[in-house]
Amino acid sequence: MxxxxxxxxxxxxxxxxxxxxxxxxxxxxxxxxxxxxxxxxxxxxxxxxxxxxxxxxYLPPPTVRAVQGVVQNSKGEALKGAMVYLKNDRTAKVQSVSVDETGKFRFVQVPLKDDYKLWAQAADKKSAEKVISSFDTKTEVTRDLKVE
Structure with a gap:
């Protein structure tokens, strides 16, 4: 040194x-x-x-969301065996999912940029359609459906 x-x-x-x-x-x-x-x-x-x-x-804004809810009958009971449909208004593509034993459903990876219609069917009955707007920027959207 x-x-x-x-x-x-x-x-x-x-x-x-x-x-x-x-x-x-x-x-x-x-x-x-x-x-x-x-x-x-x-x-x-x-x-x-x-x-x-x-x-x-530095995180990019979210581009997808989850759509979830519960399907019930007119008495407010969970409807087992119901199918829930989610239609993209721009592409007309329809996704479907069956509810679990408690009547719950969940769609994931739903793009925020498009508008959607959501409804449920059980046997020969159908719920009213609910709209999910692209202006609603929530990443978790909950819509409950009644099949009457």
């Missing part, structure tokens, strides 16, 4: 150049990592930089 002797303000000063360079590069590297973050930045990185984790402003 090389040392350098100098006089600063009348006092002798010895610098260990190798040690000084190591300290500076480690400190500089830590400062750099703190400024830009790790290459594979995790969602928790940047806490305290605006918002809860600091990454909220």
């Amino acid at each position: 090389k040392t350098l002797s100098r006089t600063v303000c009348g006092h002798p000063v010895r610098l260990a150049l190798a040690a000084a360079l190591v300290v500076l590069s480690v400190a500089g590297g830590a400062a750099m990592a703190q400024q830009v973050g790790p290459a594979n930045s995790t969602p928790g990185w940047g806490i305290g930089r605006g918002g809860v984790s600091g990454n909220e402003k």
Whole structure:
């Protein structure tokens, strides 16, 4: 290790150049990592930089939603065996799902950009159609249906 002797303000000063360079590069590297973050930045990185984790402003807005609800008969009882239909008004594509034993149904990955009609059928009876609008930007939409 090389040392350098100098006089600063009348006092002798010895610098260990190798040690000084190591300290500076480690400190500089830590400062750099703190400024830009790790290459594979995790969602928790940047806490305290605006918002809860600091990454909220970088998340894209949601593009899909879930549509859920309960199918009941005129007495308010769960209708087992009913089918629920979801029709996209733009494409005319119809999706269907059967209700569970408690009358609940759920559609997932429903695009927010389109309008939909939702209805249920059991035996030869049909519920009134409910509209799900593209202007409703909720990612969880609940519509209960009565088959009468």
